[in-house]
Amino acid sequence: xxxxxxxxxxxxxxxxxxxxxxxxxxxxxxxxxxxxxxxxxxxxxxxxxxxxxxxxxxxxxxxxxxxxxxxxxxxxxxxxxxxxxxxxxxxxxxxxxxxxxxxxxxxxxxxxxxxxxxxxxxxxxxxxxxxxxxxxxxxxxxxxxxxxxxxxxxxxxxxxxxxxxxxxxxxxxxxxxxxxxxxxxxxxxxxxxxxxxxxxxxxxxxxxxxxxxxxxxxxxxxxxxxxxxxxxxxxxxxxxxxxxxxxxxxxxxxxxxxxxxxxxxxxxxxxxxxxxxxxxxxxxxxxxxxxxxxxxxxxxxxxxxxxxxxxxxxxxxxxxxxxxxxxxxxxxxxxxxxxxxxxxxxxxxxxxxxxxxxxxxxxxxxxxxxxxxxxxxxxxxxxxxxxxxxxxxxxxxxxxxxxxxxxxxxxxxxxxxxxxxxxxxxxxxxxxxxxxxxxxxxxxxxxxx
Numbered sequence: 029x030x031x032x033x034x035x036x037x038x039x040x041x042x043x044x045x046x047x048x049x050x051x052x053x054x055x056x057x058x059x060x061x062x063x064x065x066x067x068x069x070x071x072x073x074x075x076x077x078x079x080x081x082x083x084x085x086x087x088x089x090x091x092x093x094x095x096x097x098x099x100x101x102x103x104x105x106x107x108x109x110x111x112x113x114x115x116x117x118x119x120x121x122x123x124x125x126x127x128x129x130x131x132x133x134x135x136x137x138x139x140x141x142x143x144x145x146x147x148x149x150x151x152x153x154x155x156x157x158x159x160x161x162x163x164x165x166x167x168x169x170x171x172x173x174x175x176x177x178x179x180x181x182x183x184x185x186x187x188x189x190x191x192x193x194x195x196x197x198x199x200x201x202x203x204x205x206x207x208x209x210x211x212x213x214x215x216x217x218x219x220x221x222x223x224x225x226x227x228x229x230x231x232x233x234x235x236x237x238x239x240x241x242x243x244x245x246x247x248x249x250x251x252x253x254x255x256x257x258x259x260x261x262x263x264x265x266x267x268x269x270x271x272x273x274x275x276x277x278x279x280x281x282x283x284x285x286x287x288x289x290x291x292x293x294x295x296x297x298x299x300x301x302x303x304x305x306x307x308x309x310x311x312x313x314x315x316x317x318x319x320x321x322x323x324x325x326x327x328x329x330x331x332x333x334x335x336x337x338x339x340x341x342x343x344x345x346x347x348x349x350x351x352x353x354x355x356x357x358x359x360x361x362x363x364x365x366x367x368x369x370x371x372x373x374x375x376x377x378x379x380x381x382x383x384x385x386x387x388x389x390x391x392x393x394x395x396x397x398x399x400x401x402x403x404x405x406x407x408x409x410x411x412x413x414x415x416x417x418x419x420x421x422x423x424x425x426x427x428x429x430x431x432x433x434x435x436x437x438x439x440x441x442x443x444x445x446x447x448x449x450x451x452x453x454x455x456x457x458x459x460x461x462x463x464x465x466x467x468x469x470x471x472x473x474x475x476x477x
Contacts, residue, residue, distance in 0.1 A: 141154045372459075384412055461473075
């Protein structure tokens with residue numbers, strides 16, 4: 029059963045249940061109201077009958093004539109019974125009615141009035157004391173008209189129910205077609221989504237309802253999938269390139285070296301070169317493992333000094349500074365040294381800062397690099413600034429993605445992992461990470477702790 033059929037069926041069933049409940053209430057209310065009305069009319073008729081039969085001697089002829097006309101208009105004598113103190117029928121022609129037993133007469137004498145009905149008649153009895161004695165007057169009225177009214181009511185309610193169900197059914201189908209139209213359009217767009225157009229998503233209707241929220245959520249999912257596929261694509265390209273170079277160097281050296289006997293110095297040099305390439309592969313694998321684990325694990329944290337980490341990194345990068353013929357100037361403008369302390373994982377923050385500063389060295393174009401520590405709005409701020417290659421404006425949005433490298437890196441070696449690692453580490457430690465850059469002007473990285 030599809031969504032439209034379910035909507036139509038549920039709407040029809042709901043209407044049917046509600047209407048049946050409403051019809052039952054209407055029937056019971058009308059039944060009770062009509063029955064009460066009959067008993068009230070029958071009470072008046074019974075009183076009129078008592079006056080007609082028992083007050084004739086006390087009324088003038090003209091008064092009695094009026095009563096007589098009203099009596100004949102209200103009821104026939106065959107439906108009236110007036111019983112005396114001995115429970116004998118004194119007036120009326122209601123003879124041999126098995127319902128009017130001695131027990132019923134005694135109830136009227138005790139309660140002064142009594143009414144009931146059976147399958148064929150409504151009965152009403154009153155106790156009527158008179159100068160001729162104490163009488164019980166009973167009248168009855170056929171239930172035929174009452175039953176006919178109830179049957180007509182049931183018939184009308186049934187017709188309305190059938191008509192209402194039919195109207196609700198077709199109306200629900202029409203409304204469900206209208207409501208399902210945007211869903212049908214969405215299903216069509218979803219079926220057209222494939223690997224090549226994941227980033228485009230599907231059109232979001234401006235309906236301000238749950239459907240719009242669902243589509244927006246779906247588009248966000250597609251965006252994440254697109255990013256994942258891009259990362260996987262870059263990963264394959266990266267691994268094939270980065271692993272191929274050292275592996276080719278190792279295998280090439282060994283193949284050439286195996287062609288003839290070599291001196292101990294040559295053996296040592298080949299072993300040294302092979303180890304360097306192996307270490308490079310190990311470093312790449314370590315970064316990949318670290319990158320895959322950082323997103324799902326919490327790290328141990330302690331109080332660390334950011335300035336000390338930077339000085340340690342400065343010492344560790346001395347060979348890089350010599351290789352790229354540049355220098356680093358560190359400026360600490362912090363009076364309250366407690367602001368230099370931060371709670372975090374020392375190893376991870378060291379790794380993130382190392383990658384940031386190493387990139388500044390590699391892409392500095394041999395120009396000096398500055399690292400400034402200061403307090404801004406009561407937060408420690410670290411600014412790493414170089415005057416090197418810079419990053420194109422259209423590439424800034426992608427520079428933090430894993431394996432992404434700018435188009436102007438040239439022959440400078442890199443893996444495209446450093447900034448993505450740093451981004452994840454800074455996010456985990458709630459450290460603001462902002463990159464501003466101009467092509468061939470340099471890059472400014474601002475970290476806010």
